[in-house]
Amino acid sequence: MSHTPARPARPTLLASAAATGTAHAAATGTAHAASARPAARIPKALLIGLDGCMLDRVDEADAPHLHRLIAGGLRAPGTIPYAFTFSGPGWSTLATGVWLTKHGVRDNTFRGQRFATYPDVLTRVEQARPALRTYAVSSWPQLPSATGGALFSPAVDVRVAPPGSAYDAGTTEDAVARLSAADAPDASFVQLDNIDHAGHASGGASRAHLEAIAGADAQVGQILRAVTNRPTHAAEDWLIMVTADDGHTDAGGHGGTSAREKQTFVIAHGTGFTPGSTGTSRMVDVAPTLLTHLGVAIDPRWHLDGEPLRLPGGERRGGGRHSGRSREGQGHL
Ligand SMILES: [Zn+2]
Numbered sequence: 001m002s003h004t005p006a007r008p009a010r011p012t013l014l015a016s017a018a019a020t021g022t023a024h025a026a027a028t029g030t031a032h033a034a035s036a037r038p039a040a041r042i043p044k045a046l047l048i049g050l051d052g053c054m055l056d057r058v059d060e061a062d063a064p065h066l067h068r069l070i071a072g073g074l075r076a077p078g079t080i081p082y083a084f085t086f087s088g089p090g091w092s093t094l095a096t097g098v099w100l101t102k103h104g105v106r107d108n109t110f111r112g113q114r115f116a117t118y119p120d121v122l123t124r125v126e127q128a129r130p131a132l133r134t135y136a137v138s139s140w141p142q143l144p145s146a147t148g149g150a151l152f153s154p155a156v157d158v159r160v161a162p163p164g165s166a167y168d169a170g171t172t173e174d175a176v177a178r179l180s181a182a183d184a185p186d187a188s189f190v191q192l193d194n195i196d197h198a199g200h201a202s203g204g205a206s207r208a209h210l211e212a213i214a215g216a217d218a219q220v221g222q223i224l225r226a227v228t229n230r231p232t233h234a235a236e237d238w239l240i241m242v243t244a245d246d247g248h249t250d251a252g253g254h255g256g257t258s259a260r261e262k263q264t265f266v267i268a269h270g271t272g273f274t275p276g277s278t279g280t281s282r283m284v285d286v287a288p289t290l291l292t293h294l295g296v297a298i299d300p301r302w303h304l305d306g307e308p309l310r311l312p313g314g315e316r317r318g319g320g321r322h323s324g325r326s327r328e329g330q331g332h333l
Pocket residue numbers: 052087196197200254
């Protein structure tokens with residue numbers, strides 16, 4: 001969104017809520033929003049994975065869409081608490097909600113995976129609510145279609161690995177088409193890879209890495225526009241999360257234990273996340289946050305290691321029933 005919203009009161013309230021962080025300011029903003037919108041909206045969740053992306057580099061980059069998501073929601077850096085800073089274990093942790101001691105993935109071969117016991121979050125959605133539509137698309141084909149055990153299981157309705165020649169442009173195009181459709185998925189995972197590629201080729205401190213973040217941001221912008229342009233958008237309750245599997249050394253590469261390689265983050269935008277809020281996140285919190293948003297109750301027998309991300313002030317997010325507060329982030333993508 002590049003222009004000023006039509007209603008001048010709303011940005012003022014948003015700025016007030018973000019600046020003070022007070023419940024009063026948030027409640028004031030909600031009162032206006034609540035009167036203008038229907039009470040019950042259909043929950044939808046979109047998880048965007050930016051391979052090899054780093055949050056402080058996002059801050060530096062020409063990345064207006066990611067900056068807007070951060071300003072309109074939660075900015076939560078995290079740290080990978082183990083030495084296996086590879087994409088296989090990283091995405092496995094993010095998608096399953098358990099650490100590698102449970103999911104068993106230690107490298108990019110996915111050997112030793114225990115996804116039958118600890119399935120990906122989209123498979124959890126299918127098992128709990130089979131009528132919901134689920135979708136995973138990834139420029140790294142190991143995620144939707146690995147030989148020897150794809151992270152996203154065949155239970156997921158739609159799994160796409162665009163041809164390598166299409167790469168992130170193909171992933172973006174596929175995501176835009178599916179998220180624009182009337183029967184758009186209820187839960188989506190979209191992985192873009194080129195930031196990681198630039199990190200390996202030129203280094204995590206390079207200009208090329210920043211430019212790759214800017215390029216991915218433009219693709220994120222296309223994907224977010226597909227969401228906000230949906231004719232039914234006002235009747236939908238979108239949770240947007242952005243995360244990364246690992247970081248990069250300044251010289252490029254990961255797999256070691258340096259702080260730069262172990263960095264990760266979650267940006268969360270939508271109901272329950274106050275604009276301008278900050279906190280910390282754990283990779284295992286991503287899956288339960290998505291499940292909770294869709295109204296899927298977390299079964300203790302799943303032995304998830306994560307919990308739904310908390311509201312500022314320590315309040316836990318509700319079990320799928322949202323009060324509608326903090327709704328002011330809606331639409332400000
Ligand atoms: Zn990498």
